[in-house]
Structures are given as C-alpha cells and as structure tokens.
Amino acid sequence: MPPRSSSALYASAASPIQESYGPISPSENLRYNDVPPSHRPSRAAWVDPASLSNCGDVSHIGGNVSSHVKQLILNTYMAYGAGDENCFGHAVAKAVKFVDVSVSKSEEKQGRMEATTVAEVIVTKNMLNGAGMLHGGCMAFLIDNTPLVALGLLRNMNGVGVTQAMNVMFHSPAPPGSYLRIISTSVAMGCRLMSARCEIIEKRTGRIVASAYLNKMQPTMSKL
Numbered sequence: 001m002p003p004r005s006s007s008a009l010y011a012s013a014a015s016p017i018q019e020s021y022g023p024i025s026p027s028e029n030l031r032y033n034d035v036p037p038s039h040r041p042s043r044a045a046w047v048d049p050a051s052l053s054n055c056g057d058v059s060h061i062g063g064n065v066s067s068h069v070k071q072l073i074l075n076t077y078m079a080y081g082a083g084d085e086n087c088f089g090h091a092v093a094k095a096v097k098f099v100d101v102s103v104s105k106s107e108e109k110q111g112r113m114e115a116t117t118v119a120e121v122i123v124t125k126n127m128l129n130g131a132g133m134l135h136g137g138c139m140a141f142l143i144d145n146t147p148l149v150a151l152g153l154l155r156n157m158n159g160v161g162v163t164q165a166m167n168v169m170f171h172s173p174a175p176p177g178s179y180l181r182i183i184s185t186s187v188a189m190g191c192r193l194m195s196a197r198c199e200i201i202e203k204r205t206g207r208i209v210a211s212a213y214l215n216k217m218q219p220t221m222s223k224l
Helices: 067-082 090-095 136-144 149-154
Strands: 097-106 112-122 162-170 179-189 193-202 208-217
Touching: 067 090, 067 097, 090 112, 090 136, 136 162, 136 179, 136 193, 136 208
Parallel strands: none
Antiparallel strands: 097 112, 112 179, 162 208, 179 193, 193 208
C-alpha cells in the first residue's frame, strides 16, 4: 500500500517476551524508550503505534495478547488503514471490527511465534461492483490492512511495511449482507521482508470467499 502523507513516522514499540501477551496495567505499558538499545530497530521506520492517538475500545477483542498491544494494533489500523474521511476506503475500513488477536508458537516453524488476527465486516452497498457483489478491489483492500502488525509489535519490529505483492484467489461472490470473517496469519517476518496468508469466509455459512498470500517490505525512509 502506498504511504499516506498523514501517517506519522513508525518506530515499533512492544515487548519481545511472551509474558506480555496477558493483560497489563497502564503502568506496565511498554514504550519504545523502554526497549534496550541493543534490541531497537537499527533504522527509523514510518508509522509509530506508540505515538498515535487511541482509537476505539479494545475490550471486545479476544485473544491472548495484552490490551496494550491490541490498542496499538487498532490505533495503527485506524491511522494507516482508514485515515481521515477523505482517504480511499475510509468508510469500509471504519466498518471493520477486530474480534481476536492471538500469538502462539508454531511447532511446524521450530517454535517461532505466529500471529493471527481475526476481523469481521458486513458487506454493504458502497462495497459492491456493478454486478451487485463485493468488489475485488475492496476485497484486496481488506486483505492488505489486517495481517502483520501484531507479530511486529511483539517482536519489536515494524509490522506495517508497504505492500510488495499480493496474490488473491477469488473463490465465490459475496452479495450485500454477507457477514465476512477475515482471518490473517503471519508466515514470515524479517528486518526487510514479511509475508502473511489470509482467508475471507462467510461467517454464517463457512463458505470461502477469497484466500490470499501477501508480501510486504520495509520502505527506505529516504525514498518516502
């Protein structure tokens, strides 16, 4: 996704330890300056969750990460994914509700951390194409904005990045009123490149609407 001029500079802020997944008090909230210098990112990134204003209530979001991390994820999504009312896709992004953010160790990945976010949205008229079904571009927009921030925060890395490639398989149409569940799972995360997979299903029927594989990269600040 191309960067927006309204986005603040990003320097990731969260604890890299698994104990932070549980609820924490405000006094325990970790900020970027609390991270030892040896663990801080070696260069500036371009959206700082810790500097963004709180947007929305995270008490309804399930999952095993702390409320602090959930709030940072929601703040980043609203600032970067939704933007202000004049930004592309603002109304669609505002309609998306995160319902679960979880991190676990994957046995298949030698115990490496894997993050999963689950979001939901109901298809409305402003999301349709001329045939009266969910527009493919709108589906790509939903996929692009939900995957990698959680794992980045918990590994003290920038999980936002900019989209490098997206491979979307459209399985079935989604008419207005469809209750979509967007399940995004991290696949790999490095200092420059990261990837995630995503499935969009119709919650009430279990029908698969789309599946996708997404690659992102950290932009070079001098080129922004």
